[in-house]
Amino acid sequence: MNHQTQPHSLLQMFLYTLLIALIALLGYLSFSHIRSTDGMVDSTQAYVEPDSNFTHLWTAPSDWRLMYLKSEEKALVEYGRELIAHTSEYLGPKGSVKAISNGMNCQNCHLNAGTQPWGNNYFAVQSTYPKFRARSGAIEDQVKRVNDCFERSLNGQALAAESKEMRAILAYIKWLGSDVAKGVAPKGSGIFKLKGLKRAIDPIKGAEVYAAKCQSCHQADGGGVMADNGKSYTYPPLWGPHSYNHGAGLYRMSNFAGYVKYNMPLGANYEKPQLTDEEAWDLAAYVNTMPRPAKDLSQDWPDIAGKPFDHPFGPYADPFTEDQHKYGPYKPIKEWIAKHKKSKK
Ligand code: HEC
């Protein structure tokens, strides 16, 4: 028996050795590119540090965790999400609950029901409100902030604090902030702050980009496309009577530019943006030059020194014109504001 296995195992040993050598060689070949600095591999591509603004961004809690909520709370969170995603079905001009808004959905601007990184999400709301806001000159709670968007972005009316709809929206916002520590704005929350251009932003250039990259959905007249049910938009309006009013957050150029850069045209996101910074800014200039509903803003900015650099309505504490505040260049304004900033918060 023994003399039979002997030659066999010798051959086996030889084959095993060969196999191991082969594996080692393959392993070396497949990892050798990593040691590209030793000069053995000519690597023409320099390693580029990923932009930390776009890595490890915060995400919403997983849905399965909803099962840990009490059943009424869970139902409220789910109704809140539904209201954010399909606002007009409930609260639009033909809404089933109450007609108090313009037909847009919160989700049109707060993408994926307010969960999209750099898509104007709600990740920092539960953790940072109530907070002082210079626009109202007061400490604002979440009810006030949500109603700001109803009255401005949805050019509508406020929702009563005790209504089921408001309670549901707040329950949903609270849910999204479940794991966010008090005072913290997680990475990727809200809207990205784009670097300003050196020149004034240009509505004429913006019109060209609009025709090429936006018009197919939002239409030449900016009015968007209504869905067949006549209740909500397939493509929401960007200007005209059914759009946000001039007191809305998107009417600020920096918000508009930052929003579209990482979210439009539809399908773009922070991982695959489709617009250059210049295009995004010029689009803001174009869209926010077109007609839209007005709002009485006389109560806003009780302290005019709190107006942001791109607030387009005077009077201002600084010497710059309304035109420059609206279209830039913004750098001199920002510098002036930084220089004159007193210790106010
Ligand atoms: C036309 C676009 C638009 C629509 C529609 C809209 N919002 Fe907003 N919303 C904004 C913008 C822009 C901001 C940020 C404004 C700023 O920071 O100046 C914002 C901010 C908020 C914030 C505060 C976020 C934070 O981190 O401080 C809340 C809460 C909010 N919106 C709720 C809602 C709700 C609820 C609805 C639907 C009833 C809604 N929004 C609809 C554009 C919109």
Ligand code: HEC
């Ligand atoms: C393929 C269709 C499509 C294209 C092209 C497109 N959008 Fe949109 N846009 C949408 C849809 C759909 C929404 C709403 C998203 C949602 O509700 O999830 C939206 C939302 C918006 C909003 C926020 C809601 C509003 O109506 O104010 C802005 C601003 C916007 N788009 C700007 C642009 C700009 C600027 C371009 C061109 C660079 C563009 N979009 C190209 C489909 C499109």
